Amino acid sequence: MHQDAARFLSQPVAAQPGAPLRVAVYSRVAEAIRNGLLTPGSMIPTETELGTDMKVSRTVVREALMLLEEDGLIRARRGVGRFVSDTLPRIGIERIQPFEEVLGSPGQPAEVKRTQVVRQAASEFVAPGIGVEPGTDCWLWESVLIRAGEAIAHLQENVTAQPVSFGKGPAAPLEIEDDGGSTLLAALNKQLGRLAGPGECQISLSQVGPSRAKLLDLRPSDPVLVLTQYVWNGNRPFYLAKCLVSAKAGHLSVMQQFQS
Helix, strand or coil: CCHHHHHHHCCCCCCCCCCCHHHHHHHHHHHHHHCCCCCCCCECCCHHHHHHHHCCCHHHHHHHHHHHHHCCCEEEECCCEEEECCCCCCCCCCCCCCHHHHHCECCECCEEEEEEEEEEECCCCHHHHHCCCCCCEEEEEEEEEEECCEEEEEEEEEEECCCECCCCCCCECCCCCCCCCCCHHHHHHHHHCCCCCCEEEEEEEEECCHHHHHHHCCCCCCEEEEEEEEEEECCEEEEEEEEEECHHHCCCCCCCCCCC
């Protein structure tokens, strides 16, 4: 094990108020894995070694390692030891990123099929999400996301059609290039640099409905996961997306950690 990893793991841990000690051990090891101090395939210290270094019992360490194994961060080889997984669980919707990245997977990227791009008046729902008054012109990009030849999500994205200022520059109209093969957020990231946010993703359940059922090859009453994503530009709402995800997409990950 690299000296930096040994030094990082050898510091004593303390439980946060209301959280069991195993969570602190879990977070320490997970952070070492995510930060690359413990590399994929590398062997991690034994329960006894971790317990001695972190000043916790072996039982606490064992519970933390069981959680790490359940979450796919480590794997056990009977009679040999525990190792960092060769492929770590995919980061999910906790980051601001285009939905083709969220719904893609290694070896199976999500393709974007554009269904329409239209300039229209912002509705009562869209307007506050992009920082304009209802009725103000905005852009709507509508797409279907396809993976392995199967439609898995319907996406509607909105930004204002009014001049926008980024940083200290003067306000200017957005000139968005549509190549037909990427989402609006991906196009914005390409032209403006990755949007820093902040952002928020709201999660709910609904039925797909008649019109979108046809696009996703579902029945109108079939359930879908609704992801409503907001991104701010500076201190103003800027981008709004509503993504209906079919069960055919599989699981989505939301990575969590306790703040120190």
